[in-house]
Amino acid sequence: MPENIDVLITHAHLFTMQGKGVGYIPDGAVAIQGKHISAVGSTSELKARFQATETVDASGCAVLPGLIDAHMHTSWAIVRGVAQDVRNWMQSALAPYARHLTPAAALAGTRLDILEALKAGTTTLGDFTKPFPGWAEAFEEAGVRARLTPTINAMPPGGMVGWKVGDLYPLDSEVGQQSIDAALDFARDWNGSASGRITAMFGPQAPDMLSREQLLEVKRIATREGLMIHMHVAQGDREIHQMLKRFGKRTSEYLDKLGYLDEQLLAVHLTEATDEEAALIAQSGTKMALCSGSIGIIDGIVPPMRAFREAGGLVALGSDQAAGNNCNNIFNEMKLTALFNKIKARDPEAMPSWEVLRMATIEGAQAIGLGDEIGSLEAGKEADIILVDLNAPNLMPVLDAPIRTIVPNLVYAASGHEVKTVLVAGQILMRDRQMLTIDEAAILTEAQSQAEAIAQRVAADPIHKNMALLSAMQAGQM
Amino acid sequence: MPENIDVLITHAHLFTMQGKGVGYIPDGAVAIQGKHISAVGSTSELKARFQATETVDASGCAVLPGLIDAHMHTSWAIVRGVAQDVRNWMQSALAPYARHLTPAAALAGTRLDILEALKAGTTTLGDFTKPFPGWAEAFEEAGVRARLTPTINAMPPGGMVGWKVGDLYPLDSEVGQQSIDAALDFARDWNGSASGRITAMFGPQAPDMLSREQLLEVKRIATREGLMIHMHVAQGDREIHQMLKRFGKRTSEYLDKLGYLDEQLLAVHLTEATDEEAALIAQSGTKMALCSGSIGIIDGIVPPMRAFREAGGLVALGSDQAAGNNCNNIFNEMKLTALFNKIKARDPEAMPSWEVLRMATIEGAQAIGLGDEIGSLEAGKEADIILVDLNAPNLMPVLDAPIRTIVPNLVYAASGHEVKTVLVAGQILMRDRQMLTIDEAAILTEAQSQAEAIAQRVAADPIHKNMALLSAMQAGQM
Numbered sequence: 001m002p003e004n005i006d007v008l009i010t011h012a013h014l015f016t017m018q019g020k021g022v023g024y025i026p027d028g029a030v031a032i033q034g035k036h037i038s039a040v041g042s043t044s045e046l047k048a049r050f051q052a053t054e055t056v057d058a059s060g061c062a063v064l065p066g067l068i069d070a071h072m073h074t075s076w077a078i079v080r081g082v083a084q085d086v087r088n089w090m091q092s093a094l095a096p097y098a099r100h101l102t103p104a105a106a107l108a109g110t111r112l113d114i115l116e117a118l119k120a121g122t123t124t125l126g127d128f129t130k131p132f133p134g135w136a137e138a139f140e141e142a143g144v145r146a147r148l149t150p151t152i153n154a155m156p157p158g159g160m161v162g163w164k165v166g167d168l169y170p171l172d173s174e175v176g177q178q179s180i181d182a183a184l185d186f187a188r189d190w191n192g193s194a195s196g197r198i199t200a201m202f203g204p205q206a207p208d209m210l211s212r213e214q215l216l217e218v219k220r221i222a223t224r225e226g227l228m229i230h231m232h233v234a235q236g237d238r239e240i241h242q243m244l245k246r247f248g249k250r251t252s253e254y255l256d257k258l259g260y261l262d263e264q265l266l267a268v269h270l271t272e273a274t275d276e277e278a279a280l281i282a283q284s285g286t287k288m289a290l291c292s293g294s295i296g297i298i299d300g301i302v303p304p305m306r307a308f309r310e311a312g313g314l315v316a317l318g319s320d321q322a323a324g325n326n327c328n329n330i331f332n333e334m335k336l337t338a339l340f341n342k343i344k345a346r347d348p349e350a351m352p353s354w355e356v357l358r359m360a361t362i363e364g365a366q367a368i369g370l371g372d373e374i375g376s377l378e379a380g381k382e383a384d385i386i387l388v389d390l391n392a393p394n395l396m397p398v399l400d401a402p403i404r405t406i407v408p409n410l411v412y413a414a415s416g417h418e419v420k421t422v423l424v425a426g427q428i429l430m431r432d433r434q435m436l437t438i439d440e441a442a443i444l445t446e447a448q449s450q451a452e453a454i455a456q457r458v459a460a461d462p463i464h465k466n467m468a469l470l471s472a473m474q475a476g477q478m
Numbered sequence: 479m480p481e482n483i484d485v486l487i488t489h490a491h492l493f494t495m496q497g498k499g500v501g502y503i504p505d506g507a508v509a510i511q512g513k514h515i516s517a518v519g520s521t522s523e524l525k526a527r528f529q530a531t532e533t534v535d536a537s538g539c540a541v542l543p544g545l546i547d548a549h550m551h552t553s554w555a556i557v558r559g560v561a562q563d564v565r566n567w568m569q570s571a572l573a574p575y576a577r578h579l580t581p582a583a584a585l586a587g588t589r590l591d592i593l594e595a596l597k598a599g600t601t602t603l604g605d606f607t608k609p610f611p612g613w614a615e616a617f618e619e620a621g622v623r624a625r626l627t628p629t630i631n632a633m634p635p636g637g638m639v640g641w642k643v644g645d646l647y648p649l650d651s652e653v654g655q656q657s658i659d660a661a662l663d664f665a666r667d668w669n670g671s672a673s674g675r676i677t678a679m680f681g682p683q684a685p686d687m688l689s690r691e692q693l694l695e696v697k698r699i700a701t702r703e704g705l706m707i708h709m710h711v712a713q714g715d716r717e718i719h720q721m722l723k724r725f726g727k728r729t730s731e732y733l734d735k736l737g738y739l740d741e742q743l744l745a746v747h748l749t750e751a752t753d754e755e756a757a758l759i760a761q762s763g764t765k766m767a768l769c770s771g772s773i774g775i776i777d778g779i780v781p782p783m784r785a786f787r788e789a790g791g792l793v794a795l796g797s798d799q800a801a802g803n804n805c806n807n808i809f810n811e812m813k814l815t816a817l818f819n820k821i822k823a824r825d826p827e828a829m830p831s832w833e834v835l836r837m838a839t840i841e842g843a844q845a846i847g848l849g850d851e852i853g854s855l856e857a858g859k860e861a862d863i864i865l866v867d868l869n870a871p872n873l874m875p876v877l878d879a880p881i882r883t884i885v886p887n888l889v890y891a892a893s894g895h896e897v898k899t900v901l902v903a904g905q906i907l908m909r910d911r912q913m914l915t916i917d918e919a920a921i922l923t924e925a926q927s928q929a930e931a932i933a934q935r936v937a938a939d940p941i942h943k944n945m946a947l948l949s950a951m952q953a954g955q956m
Contacts, residue, residue, distance in 0.1 A: 021954030080875065081883025084890060085816075085830035093881075116871040293817070297890065300820035300828065326890035327872050338563075339771070339814065340821060342778035350778065352563035354955040393594040394805050396922055397558065397929035402937045403571075403947050404956040405559025412562060412775065412804035415893030444874055451875035459880045469881050476499030477832040478882040 006426060007032040008052035009385065010043045012063035013398070013406055017362040017376040022354050022407055026400065030063065032383040035195065035425035040377050056428075060391045060398075061420060062406050064357075065375055066123025066384035067330040068364035070147070071230075071268050071289040071318025074127050075101070075135075077116065078109030078451050080322040082469070088165065089298050092468040094323050099158075100457035103132035108450040110135060111443045113328050114142045115435070117319075120329040120416030123384040123424045126289070126318065126368060128203055128230060128268075130179075131186055140194045143429045143437040145384060147368055148190065149203035149230040150183040152176070152218060154210050165238065168245055169209065176214040180221065187227055196373075196382075197425055201230040201266065207251055208242035212258070219260060228369045229260075230289075233267035233281070236299065240272050252277040261286050266368060268318065271295050275307035282313025287367040290359070292336040293327070294320030302344040305337070306351070316364035317356075330360050331416040338411055353411035387421040388414065484904060485510040486530035487863065488521045490541035491876070491884055495840040495854040500832050500885055504878065508541065510861040513673065513903035518855050534906075538869045538876075539898060540884050542835075543854055544601025544862035545808040546842035548625070549708075549746050549767040549796025552605050553579070553613075555594065556587030556929050558800040560947070566643065567776050570946035572801050577636075578935035581610035586928040588613060589921045591806050592620045593913070595797075598807040598894030601862040601902045604767070604796065604846060606681055606708060606746075608657075609664055618672045621907045621915040623862060625846055626668060627681035627708040628661040630654070630696060632688050643716065646723055647687065654692045658699065665705055674851075674860075675903055679708040679744065685729055686720035690736070697738060706847045707738075708767075711745035711759070714777065718750050730755040739764050744846060746796065749773050753785035760791025765845040768837070770814040771805070772798030780822040783815070784829070794842035795834075808838050809894040816889055831889035865899040866892065 014028025018040075029046035031038040039046055076094075078101070083093035110127070117125055124145040129135065131150045139146035154176030155169060163169060187200035202222040204210050210218070222229050234240065234251040243251050252273060255261050261284035268289040270278055282288070290305045305315055317337060319328040334356040341351035365375025374384050390398045390406065394413050399405045422430040429437050458464045472478050492506025496518075507524035509516040517524055554572075556579070561571035588605070595603055602623040607613065609628045617624035632654030633647060641647060665678035680700040682688050688696070700707050712718065712729040721729050730751060733739050739762035746767040748756055760766070768783045783793055795815060797806040812834040819829035843853025852862050868876045868884065872891050877883045900908040907915050936942045950956050 019954060022956065024954065024956075078875065079877070079883075080873075080891065081877065081887040082881045084886050085827060087826055089826065112871060112874060119871060293890075296817045296821055298826055300824045300826050302821055322891070326887055329872065329893075332893075336817065339774045339818075343774055343780055343818060343821065346778045348565055348567065348776055348778050349563060352950070352955070354950070391922060393590060393597060393918070393922065394807065395558075396590060397556065397926045399557070399559065399929055399933050401933060402942050402945065403560045403933075403951060405557075407956050408562050409559040409804055412771075413558065413800070415807075415810075415895060417893060417895040440871070444869060444871065448875045451877055455877050455879060455881075464880050467880065472830070472832070473879075473881060476497060476502065477830070478500065478502070478885050 002051040005031050005033045005038055005050045005052050007054050008050055009056045009058050012058035015064045016040055017065055018378055032426045035382050037379055037381050037383045039379050058387050061387040063387050065361040065377055066386050067121045067360045068124040069122045069319050069330050070126040070316035070368050072127050073321035074113035075106035075109040075129055076321035076323040077113035078105050083323045084297050086468040089324055096458050096464045096467055100454050105450040105454055106132045107134045108447045110138050112447040115438055115443050117328050121386040121419035122330050136190050143424055143427050145197045145424055147199050149201040150186045151205050152179040152183050152203055153205040176210055202227040203230045206232040208239045229264050230266045234273040235269040235271050270303045271301050273304055275304045278304035278308040279311035282308045282311035288313055288315045289318045290315050291318040291320040292333055292340050294325035298324045302340045314363055314367040315359050316367035317360050329416045331414050334360050334411045353408045383423055383426040385423045386419050389418045389420040392418040480529040483509050483511040483516055483528045483530050485532050486528055487534045487536050490536035493542045494518055495543055496856055510904045513860050515857055515859050515861045517857050536865050539865040539867055541865050543839040544864050545599045545838045546602040547600045547797050547808050548604040548794035548846050550605050551799035552591035553584035553587040553607055554799035554801040555591035556583050561801045562775050564946040567802055574936050574942045574945055578932050583928040583932055584610045585612045586925045588616050590925040593916055593921050595806050599864040599897035600808050614668050621905050622902055623675045625677050627679040628664045629683050630657040630661050630681055631683040654688055680705040681708045684710040686717045707742050708744045712751040713747040713749050748781045749779050751782055753782045756782035756786040757789035760786045760789035766791055766793045767796040768793050769796040769798040770811055770818050772803035776802045780818045792841055792845040793837050794845035795837050807894045809892050812838050812889045831886045861901055861904040863901045864897050867896045867898040870896045
């Protein structure tokens with residue numbers, strides 16, 4: 001007597017990501033009841049065991065765990081394209097727009113970014129921002145999984161205006177305390193909400209943006225509340241300079257001495273960490289979020305991720321912010337991570353496709369502390385699943401033996417638009433490229449309108465005359 | 479009294495690529511009569527001047543010259559995904575498939591690749607292959623522009639079987655002569671055919687694959703026939719080793735002494751050229767084809783393109799072959815070229831987006847000798863034009879001032895699937911993603927069928943047991 005279930009996905013090239021590789025099952029199937037996976041196996045076996053309300057035929061598709069984007073600043077999608085091909089991008093290109101970002105514009109950016117990411121197969125979004133009204137609700141309503149970190153820092157509003165490279169930032173402990181309190185309130189309101197789809201992390205923006213005392217207070221609170229810490233670490237020469245000037249130590253030594261390096265910490269970027277520092281951080285149990293595209297475009301740097309992993313560290317991928325990286329797409333991050341690291345090592349065998357696929361799925365889930373819930377397709381885990389259409393010309397042909405070509409083609413040839421159907425916690429959010437929970441046209445219209453309003457405010461603000469890219473505009477290069 | 483024309487494209491974000499930048503015209507229009515552009519200007523101006531049989535509304539689209547892919551091996555798309563993440567990819571991964579490539583399979587691969595490239599906005603395909611029946615006809619029938627180079631070399635059939643790294647290749651002058659004769663016949667048959675859409679180049683595969691005498695004969699014939707030479711140059715340590723062992727010189731010195739470096743030559747890759755060698759080659763007037771994705775994945779190397787351009791050289795982009803690079807997409811090449819070179823220079827200002835867009839259009843056209851015909855949108859040039867839908871979530875919002883975001887977003891955020899409509903020589907080949915000259919379903923079916931047949935022959939051939947990627951298969955990594 002077959003068991004009743006909600007959804008049965010059949011006839012898939014199934015990549016469960018179980019075990020140490022990609023866990024391939026030919027003609028595979030996934031049974032889903034409620035928000036959980038009931039079983040994974042061959043289509044014939046699962047068809048015999050289950051009676052489904054809805055059957056999703058995945059013939060010609062790769063079926064994978066939903067992709068995990070561990071580190072994003074979704075609201076910045078509202079000014080996608082204003083800050084690249086420049087040095088000191090934040091001060092010289094983004095800052096004039098940041099001054100004029102309203103809460104409504106930030107929300108429009110977040111909604112746009114959720115749409116972009118979901119259409120490219122990202123099901124878990126690790127967002128990091130100063131909260132604004134509607135932020136968490138945007139993820140809740142879209143139906144995606146989110147790991148949300150409200151920014152904690154002691155930087156006074158507008159504190160970067162007039163700040164010069166080389167000066168110490170002004171730090172204000174009252175501002176720091178307010179952001180700590182607000183982040184705690186946010187975590188208590190939202191952690192575990194939407195049946196567990198929305199969870200919170202606790203986020204000191206960076207070790208140079210809080211006093212030693214407040215950084216330690218953040219850790220005490222996070223520990224007490226059972227929250228992971230999500231923090232930018234060694235994110236650029238600016239940070240290293242601040243650390244040396246204020247604390248007399250480089251970031252990794254400072255955090256090590258403070259007892260900050262442990263399994264509770266998700267360290268983002270490590271742009272300026274040496275291989276030795278990366279290994280030290282990894283050995284402490286700290287996890288890493290690697291943003292290949294963003295750091296490549298902003299800094300021209302490939303972070304020491306391989307040294308981190310070789311020391312036993314777990315790594316998740318992140319797309320960071322669209323104002324610099326210009327897209328939030330984990331297919332893009334997988335490809336860039338593989339290629340950048342081959343180039344860094346001058347070795348085509350460095351960072352093979354299956355390893356970056358693991359970083360985008362099971363290893364990423366483990367790195368952000370959700371390894372028991374998501375990241376692989378197995379009974380008991382939540383049903384975050386994507387179907388990728390392998391009949392796109394750029395993914396054809398599909399060969400199975402003696403060499404199976406699907407994983408290399410997903411990493412090196414796919415761009416994300418081949419994602420056909422997306423489920424999160426058992427709910428179908430996109431079916432055959434149609435969004436079921438998101439009003440795509442309304443989101444695009446609102447984003448365009450909000451972005452134009454920001455651009456008008458920037459144009460009216462004399463500060464815009466200092467923008468580095470104005471010379472490219474004047475030279476007809478943009 | 480308005481002039482009658484065939485097509486008027488209106489309301490575009492028009493990037494003409496005229497002048498030294500991107501030649502932007504807001505609310506721009508392009509008038510097309512027959513295969514040529516009649517005029518470029520504002521929509522209001524051209525609407526007053528022309529009466530069109532068909533008006534294409536490009537509202538919300540960027541309109542650009544069709545992209546140029548200077549160096550491809552289209553037939554290898556038939557085994558996309560069998561040769562990456564390995565050292566010596568050609569011998570250890572591709573060779574077993576190469577042994578079993580039939581002419582029919584090669585043709586199926588070429589047709590698949592034309593489809594893939596066209597859907598991603600490539601209108602000029604620079605293909606390089608040992609000819610097979612139907613090769614040139616595939617480009618002619620699809621309606622794309624092609625620059626075709628039949629391989630010339632003196633490598634006996636199967637000559638690489640049993641060849642060991644370090645040994646000199648066997649060279650057979652009769653084989654060389656046959657390939658020279660065949661290439662000449664091909665050029666006489668096809669150069670300038672299909673109303674000039676199909677042109678030929680003359681292609682010694684590489685300087686280490688012909689004797690000195692035959693290499694010189696190729697140049698004499700090419701000069702006599704008015705053909706450009708398209709050749710792999712310094713394409714890997716294998717070549718440099720052959721050159722030193724057989725001729726006692728590195729490639730650039732050998733070619734320089736032979737009088738081979740001049741404006742007639744399109745040199746592909748320069749993987750192993752030093753910056754000094756690249757500058758020497760550029761100063762001779764030689765052009766370069768840069769295959770960033772392919773060389774990144776195959777060798778983990780960023781070729782010395784910036785040194786080449788800084789010495790005054792012209793550079794076109796190429797996607798090489800899908801068995802290694804896994805995709806043939808100039809949006810991919812633009813992004814990788816910008817990012818790889820930022821990383822190589824550790825400088826975010828290296829290779830800005832507008833420069834790579836020029837390499838994919840006007841500079842690429844000049845590099846392959848078609849600078850008078852294509853590469854920019856201006857009166858008198860052929861109408862090779864693409865419309866890119868900027869309403870894709872990953873390209874939104876669209877800002878115009880004070881910073882115009884379109885070019886950075888095309889380079890860093892677009893993936894090619896945003897290309898909506900494509901014209902070549904005034905003919906619409908794709909309209910709203912629908913192929914008008916290509917039977918997409920038939921091509922995909924034939925490619926899958928031919929690929930499976932190759933894979934079966936490989937599986938039955940004992941040589942497949944030496945394939946490097948078999949261990950990844952056995953470890954469950956593919």
